[in-house]
Amino acid sequence: MTTKLYYLSAYKKTFEASILKKDQDKQGSYIVLDQTAFYPTGGGQPSDTGVLNDVPVTSVEEVEGEIRHYLNRSLPRDVHSISGEINWTRRFDHMQQHAGQHILSAAFAELFGFETVGFHLGTDEVTIDLAIDELTNEKADQAVELANHIISENRSIETKWVSEEEAASYPLRKELSVSGDIRLVIIPDFDYNGCGGTHPKKTLEVQGISIIGWEKQRKNIRVRFVCGNRIVKHFKKQNDVLQQLAQLLNAPLHTLPEASRHLLSKQKQSDKEIVELKQEILTYEARDLFNQSETVSNRRFVFRSFEDRTIQEMQQVARMIVNKEKNVVVFLVSESGEKLQLVIACSQDLENMNANDLMKELLVEVDGRGGGNQMLAQGGGRKNVDVEYLVERVKKWIV
Known part of the structure; x- marks a missing residue:
């Protein structure tokens, strides 16, 4: 049994001891002493750290009745006694x-x-x-x-x-x-x-x-x-953060809450304006895409390929076109590296066409996943085929 010096005095910082055992387990090399000032992990409290013969003690655990001192390197075989010192600041x-x-x-x-x-x-x-x-x-x-x-x-x-x-x-x-x-x-x-x-x-x-x-x-x-x-x-730590905030907001500490509320209010207004402007840009883009459309089998066909375009924006543009125009099919593609994202939309008057049916066929070509309904479908997959090939598939489907 190891004498627990930390119970005799929690203020004991240094001690001498004899080594009872040297061994290792899954956690690493450890030694067991006849007495120790190192507190082992237990009761919600972490173990002490420190040194034994100037070798750092990384942790101390009580295992199977032994107080095991884990070291970051093994002690020489001929060492049988040690001088220990705990990390007093930590203790x-x-x-x-x-x-x-x-x-x-x-x-x-x-x-x-x-x-x-x-x-x-x-x-x-x-x-x-x-x-x-x-x-x-x-x-x-x-x-x-x-x-x-x-x-x-x-x-x-x-x-x-x-x-x-x-x-x-x-x-x-x-x-x-x-x-x-x-x-x-x-x-x-x-x-x-x-x-x-x-x-x-x-x-x-x-x-x-x-x-x-x-x-x-x-x-x-x-x-x-x-x-x-x-x-x-x-x-x-908190004061440092407050000082930084005061400098960023150019406001005294006692006015930071009000300055933050004012900034958040302006940000919300800016975000709202950005959304409105983006919506307006998408509206112009939808109109421009339709004006550049071609006729396929007496139907208007809108196609555009983008790079790194979000599927959400493509959905919005496609929805704007088919909600405003009649007799139109929209096919939008976004290329990102070796990945493709697809959006297909059909105007409501094309009752014999189902965007989701075509999307399922195209997703087979790109090993992709997706879904939707008769008017709008979306999906994504790998760039296994050229975009031009997919465009021809859509045109053939329209015909």
Whole structure:
């Protein structure tokens, strides 16, 4: 069994140890020590990183009762003892975030009876899943206010190993997920919780808690928050974004919402005008195409081949022609590399012609897919044949 120095003191940064085992598994080469200050992944908290004899430790996992230290390269065979040093910045950040999670979860439970059913400590933010359908701004603000009040009181954060019988005498916030020896993390008169993570000794070391958002996650509400040094980083990141927006919009920070609304309103108007202009251009294009049409078997035949034209625009042009003109068949093609897109339209007076029937025949030629109805059909496929061949197929069909 490896002695877990991180439970004796979460503040221990360096240590000496003997190597009990060297091996490898699917994750890579690892060693097992007689004692370690490296916290393994567990309980929603990521593992510590650091170095063993100056070799980087990439992760630490507890597998089959062993605490395995995975290294980015193997140690020499003749090495039997090591000097270890954890990444203290990462460890203390995890201590702040994990303790902050206890405090915020306890605040939601204390104020509203909301139960925390999930926890994840990420690289940039921490999340808890509350067993509720919705969360209001007012309740979120109240929970943060209470949590920060507990932090400011600099209450002690105690850890204690107890038996199951002893644990039953404490007002635990949630049911225990382990049996046997149980580690309790206690903030007296506020929070009692079974937990195997690392925490600071005092709540003031958490520094503060800030909720940065929440969203629906299945049947729960997932709350995203940051604690301690992450608040400063998060504020700086947000402030940098706001400063950039202020420069782009040429507006002071406090007027950004109004400036953004004004810009969006202008954009919507511009988009509307663009759509109207594009519609007008397509109308002229449809008229021009019809004027250049040829006669095939007493019917007007409109054909045009484009490059990289959207099928939606071709549909609009074809529809404009057949809705306005009589006795007309439209065949439009867009070539894009080795791909073809086809649109066929027939005016409504051509009752004996079905655009979808012809499209099916052409799609066989190009190994394509598509569909439509009697008046309008579209599809796409590979450029297996020349466009001129397809044009002749359409003309023959018209005849």
